[in-house]
Amino acid sequence: MSSSATTATALRRRHAAAGATAEEWVAVTGAGAWRVEEVGKHQLMRRTGLPARDLRALDPALSYPSSIMGRDRAVVVNLERVRAVITATEVLVPGPRDPAVAPLVRELRARLIASAPAPAPEDEAGNNRGVSPASPGGGAVDKDGQAWRSDKVLPFEFRALEVCLEFACKSLEHETSTLEKEAYPALDELTSKVSTLNLERVRQIKSRLVAISGRVHKVRDELEHLLDDDMDMVAMHLSEKLAYQAAGHSSRFDIEKEPSDFDEERDGVEEGGGSSDGGSGNETSLGFTPKIDELEILLEAYFVQIEGTLNKLSTLREYVDDTEDYINIMLDDKQNQLxxxxxxxxxxxxxxxxxxxxxxxxxxxxxxxxxxxxxxxxxxxxxxxxxxxxxxxxxxxxxxxxxxxxxx
CATH class of the missing domain: 1.10.287 (Helix Hairpins)
Incomplete structure (x- = not known):
């Protein structure tokens, strides 16, 4: 090997090392298997087809708002403590050494194993029956046309997204319940005895209430935005995109493209007036129009759940306001007496x-x-x-x- 070729190789390696520092990610597959990998930024961009700006939303050091972004080959989830990249075959979660990530990984493994598609039944000879994924009602049928399953298994990305949504909603619900258990006794005690200690407790509770309400509002607004935008929901059908591309249709991104090519192509689409939402509009123009009923029902279920959490916080906020009004009335009465x-x-x-x-x-x-x-x-x-x-x-x-x- 010549010295010039050796120098060029060293420069490429040095550039790659400087441009993409390897980070630890937990990869959970559809069968529930998981492994910890060190993945660099550019490698992750090639693996998921995500641009650099979407990966920045997963950085815990940056205060990005709650968001669920559907892209060409992945879905980026950034909801509270839930940060993940969902593809059609695996879920990538950053920071496996973080104690807050371990419960999410356990939940992903348990739920994905439990909701994995059951194997095809065997006939008397021990051979698997052929199944047709396009059976009416979503159930599979054997060669004789007899349906052997009536329930329809959601695509992998929807099952993983459901776990992320449930984990985020449960986390906010748990914080709300804990706050309620602390707030109501403290407020009742304040009404019976106005003291500096009780006032300080209520002040801290009100500060936590405002913070939790803001976080719940962000998650609710993101779910409402997704429900109002059909194109975003279309972009999140990763499995159908793969099937659509496997049938011979082209896609915006090529798996072998470099990360810089992704950014250049995305910039070109935006300058040309195309969609900037991960290529959902382009896929639709090519004829990719999946049904969004399943995803819409899934999002509506967790929208109702987060709405219930927000109603609890609103009720607690009203109770705090009523207590403040009562305390002000008591103080005004004392002032009048003085x-x-x-x-x-x-x-x-x-x-x-x-x-x-x-x-x-x-x-x-x-x-x-x-x-x-x-x-x-x-x-x-x-x-x-x-x-x-x-x-x-x-x-x-x-x-x-x-x-x-x-x-x-």
Whole structure:
């Protein structure tokens, strides 16, 4: 090998290593088998046909909103803690060492094994009967035309998507239930005793309520967006796309293309006015129009579930608002009582000041006939008169306040 060829090979390897750092992914197949792989970015793009911008949505360090994106050969799921790439044959989940990923992988394995298509029945000779996937009602039939299964197994991508949706909805439902168990007793305790500790607990509960409500709203809006857009649901039929392409029809992407080719072709489609939603519009123009009833029913089921979770949070939010209103009413009542006491004290101070002023007048060094009176007990008479007059004025003033509605 020449030195120039060796240098070119080294440069290509160096470029590949610098452009795509290998990360660990969990790959779960339709049979429930799983394995941990180190997959680079470019390798993953060639494997799934995804552009780099879709892979960035799976990065936990980036705050991408909840989304479910159907592409030509994969479905990208980014719902709360659920991040996965679903193809027609496997599910790729990033970060296998994350403790939050292990429950999702276990759930995927258990559900995919349980919902895997059953093997074809054998005849008396022990041979498998031929089955037709296009039997009426979705059931398979044998060579004699007799249906041996009446239930229809969903495609792999729908079964995997269902697990992801269920995991995300259950996670939000669990957080909501936990918040409810903590919130209602704390709110009831606050209504019975307003203290700094109880107010701090309710403040933290309200902050968690706002955060969870925002996350549930994002998931609900994404499901509603998918239900309103038939083209997005068409793009998520990966198994039918493979069958459609296997029948001799072309696809937007070629498996052997490099990652840069994907981005260039996508940019070319967007500049030419084509669809930017992973090629769903292009597939439809080629005649790929699968039925979306199954996927629509699946999404509607979890839309109703997430709507129920949102209703629970709305009810809790109303209870918090009602408690705040009740506390504000209690505080206003206390404030009114304090104002009334302040009015009474101010009035008493005014009357007392008048009495002190009268006493000061009598204490002036001015000769008056009262000082020369021979009658004893004049001091106590004057003092009693001043005190009695002050008390009478104070009582009359309070009576006027009560009649005018200032005091209750």
């Amino acid at each position: 104002l009334q006491i302040g009015i009474m004290l101010s009035t008493g101070t005014l009357v007392l000041s008048c009495a002190i002023a009268a006493t000061g007048v009598f204490g002036m060094n001015i000769g008056i006939p009262l000082y020369h009176a021979a009658t004893t007990g004049v001091f106590w008479q004057v003092t009693g008169g001043i005190v009695g007059a002050s008390a009478a004025i104070y009582l009359v003033t309070l009576l006027c306040y009560r009649r005018s509605g200032i005091l209750q």
